[in-house]
Amino acid sequence: MSQSLIRVENLSFAHGGHQVLDNVSLNIEQGKITAIMGPSGTGKTTLLRLLTGQLKPNQGNIYFAEQCINRLSRKELYKIRRKIGMLFQNGALFTHLTVFENVAFPLREHTQLSESLIRDIVLLKLEAVGLRGARNLYPSELSGGMARRAALARAIALDPLLILYDEPFTGQDPILMGVLVKLIQELNEVLQSTTVIVSHDVPETASIADQIYILAGGKVVGAGHPSHLMQDPNPHVQQFMHGLADGVVPFHYPAPELRADLLSAPGEVND
Amino acid sequence: MGSSNTVFYCQGSWTQLENTRLQQTLASIKPQSSQPLIIDGSQLKALDSAGALLLSNFAKHWESRGYEVQWSGFSETHQDVFSLIKQYRAESLPSSSSQSLNTLQLLGMRSVRLAAQLLAYLSFVGIICYEFLGWCKAPLKIRFRSISHNIQTTGTNAIFIVALLSFLIGVVLAYQVGVQLRNYGANIFVVDFLGIAILREFGPMITAIIIAGRTGSSYAAQIGTMKLTEEVAAIQTMGLSPVEVLVLPRITALLIALPLLVILSEVLGLIGGMMMAKAMLSLSFNDFMHRFRYAIDLKTFLIGLVKVPVFALLIASIGTFQGFQVRDSAASVGEHTTISVVQGIFMIIVTDAAFSILFSKLGL
Numbered sequence: 217m218s219q220s221l222i223r224v225e226n227l228s229f230a231h232g233g234h235q236v237l238d239n240v241s242l243n244i245e246q247g248k249i250t251a252i253m254g255p256s257g258t259g260k261t262t263l264l265r266l267l268t269g270q271l272k273p274n275q276g277n278i279y280f281a282e283q284c285i286n287r288l289s290r291k292e293l294y295k296i297r298r299k300i301g302m303l304f305q306n307g308a309l310f311t312h313l314t315v316f317e318n319v320a321f322p323l324r325e326h327t328q329l330s331e332s333l334i335r336d337i338v339l340l341k342l343e344a345v346g347l348r349g350a351r352n353l354y355p356s357e358l359s360g361g362m363a364r365r366a367a368l369a370r371a372i373a374l375d376p377l378l379i380l381y382d383e384p385f386t387g388q389d390p391i392l393m394g395v396l397v398k399l400i401q402e403l404n405e406v407l408q409s410t411t412v413i414v415s416h417d418v419p420e421t422a423s424i425a426d427q428i429y430i431l432a433g434g435k436v437v438g439a440g441h442p443s444h445l446m447q448d449p450n451p452h453v454q455q456f457m458h459g460l461a462d463g464v465v466p467f468h469y470p471a472p473e474l475r476a477d478l479l480s481a482p483g484e485v486n487d
Numbered sequence: 488m489g490s491s492n493t494v495f496y497c498q499g500s501w502t503q504l505e506n507t508r509l510q511q512t513l514a515s516i517k518p519q520s521s522q523p524l525i526i527d528g529s530q531l532k533a534l535d536s537a538g539a540l541l542l543s544n545f546a547k548h549w550e551s552r553g554y555e556v557q558w559s560g561f562s563e564t565h566q567d568v569f570s571l572i573k574q575y576r577a578e579s580l581p582s583s584s585s586q587s588l589n590t591l592q593l594l595g596m597r598s599v600r601l602a603a604q605l606l607a608y609l610s611f612v613g614i615i616c617y618e619f620l621g622w623c624k625a626p627l628k629i630r631f632r633s634i635s636h637n638i639q640t641t642g643t644n645a646i647f648i649v650a651l652l653s654f655l656i657g658v659v660l661a662y663q664v665g666v667q668l669r670n671y672g673a674n675i676f677v678v679d680f681l682g683i684a685i686l687r688e689f690g691p692m693i694t695a696i697i698i699a700g701r702t703g704s705s706y707a708a709q710i711g712t713m714k715l716t717e718e719v720a721a722i723q724t725m726g727l728s729p730v731e732v733l734v735l736p737r738i739t740a741l742l743i744a745l746p747l748l749v750i751l752s753e754v755l756g757l758i759g760g761m762m763m764a765k766a767m768l769s770l771s772f773n774d775f776m777h778r779f780r781y782a783i784d785l786k787t788f789l790i791g792l793v794k795v796p797v798f799a800l801l802i803a804s805i806g807t808f809q810g811f812q813v814r815d816s817a818a819s820v821g822e823h824t825t826i827s828v829v830q831g832i833f834m835i836i837v838t839d840a841a842f843s844i845l846f847s848k849l850g851l
Contacts, residue, residue, distance in 0.1 A: 265720075268724050270720065270723055294728070295726065296726075297725065297726035298725070300724060301724075302724040304717045304721060305717070306716060308716055308720065308721040310718055311716070311718070321725075325725065325727055326726065380724075
């Protein structure tokens with residue numbers, strides 16, 4: 217068993233009186249692709265934010281290379297974040313900068329490289345995602361898939377130890393989905409980095425992940441290799457991996473009974 | 488809908504589109520007493536949940552008045568619609584569990600929210616100061632490019648509007664005062680008035696208010712949108728401080744641009760007043776300038792200018808702060824942009840009043 221890069225121990229997080237994560241423990245191994253999966257709204261993105269220290273847990277600890285993320289000072293946290301690349305759901309490219317400048321941004325911020333070296337690195341990264349020719353475009357001129365790839369180039373600009381992907385496959389056409397799957401796998405190998413994917417696209421994620429954690433209702437309900445999880449007897453895991461419409465995960469968001477809702481006078485708040 | 492012997496035939500489409508008409512028809516029906524009420528659906532063309540709800544409400548209404556209601560002739564599909572409704576239908580009105588908040592509770596909630604906002608703003612100001620210290624320690628880190636870009640958008644691009652409005656205000660002031668002064672033959676004192684009023688109050692305040700509307704709001708909208716597109720979060724995950732990257736250049740830019748705009752505004756305001764004085768009071772430019780040099784000293788100008796950096800800090804910090812308050816939706820961007828303008832203008836006037844009190848205590 218290889219060394220772990222991130223250890224999450226008994227993590228709990230509540231937001232606005234709602235328990236988002238409840239006693240979650242994970243182990244993310246170095247150099248591997250780990251996926252965190254689960255239905256929408258089970259706190260996957262929250263977990264990512266906790267991993268990067270944007271949120272502080274109510275309980276439990278997160279260790280990144282044996283450093284406890286949630287107890288670091290601001291300065292140390294910022295230092296660690298430079299080793300983490302993150303791909304956001306909608307790319308989050310800076311709209312006032314070109315693709316080239318977007319990818320160059322972290323390099324300019326964190327290194328003292330010469331302009332010609334920055335140019336070389338940026339072009340290499342853009343080549344890796346197939347967007348070298350689009351370097352002078354602005355984000356508004358890119359299609360959704362191109363924006364995501366450009367953002368990926370920016371995320372790997374500093375050769376991060378860890379790359380986090382927030383729903384990389386959502387809303388992509390099948391071809392692009394294939395491209396992204398291949399890219400993620402290649403980058404993980406070439407950069408020898410560790411990859412964490414948060415996703416609910418089962419087949420794509422299962423095809424490249426070494427380890428999958430399934431979250432449901434803020435808890436880890438299943439963990440293991442994809443092929444192993446497909447046969448997991450846990451009903452949560454079954455429902456999710458096989459995409460069943462109804463099961464232990466209810467179709468309805470918790471609500472007062474419909475009739476009570478219908479009969480309450482308009483304008484009243486029922487809670 | 489036809490009726491004979493208390494059999495009611497439903498005809499045509501009982502759908503949402505027809506709902507109003509059906510409701511009126513049903514309301515006008517009064518069945519004869521002591522006979523069972525039969526509702527027949529055999530001639531029904533279409534039925535949706537709205538129609539079914541209407542019909543079952545009708546039945547319930549008469550059942551509660553002691554009528555026996557019988558259903559007949561409904562097709563299987565239509566019965567399915569009824570069963571869907573019945574599943575959720577209330578047997579009786581549940582007592583309403585919530586009550587609307589009274590005035591005192593609302594006042595309390597608002598106060599708590601306001602206090603929380605104030606606290607958040609103060610800690611935001613704290614972060615700004617901390618990051619400024621960082622800049623002071625390492626001047627090479629100062630984002631000159633971003634600052635100059637912001638000076639361009641907040642300063643240079645505002646020159647025309649500030650100049651025009653200030654000129655017009657100068658004209659208006661001279662006119663209003665001129666009417667009074669002419670009665671006493673004290674024409675020349677229009678210079679004293681214009682000089683003091685524009686240099687001490689109107690120049691700084693009018694410019695600040697224009698910029699609060701123009702720049703404060705754009706700061707809020709820019710940062711708010713960046714928050715929605717997760718650009719702010721992206722900056723954070725790159726190990727950078729969003730305040731340092733986004734707020735400091737904007738504040739610095741306004742600190743530089745606003746005093747310059749104020750001076751421009753004062754010059755244009757005086758020119759406007761001067762032209763009006765000539766047209767109305769026959770006061771030549773020469774006399775105006777002569778009197779101005781005699782009546783207005785440098786102190787007046789400086790007292791007006793002292794307030795300007797404070798206005799700039801207020802406008803920029805409130806605008807950027809409101810930008811960071813944006814959550815989740817485009818509507819929130821609009822909301823916080825509005826708040827930034829309202830609070831900005833409010834704070835400018837309050838601060839100006841505070842300065843007036845301070846100056847009067849100091850005897851300036």
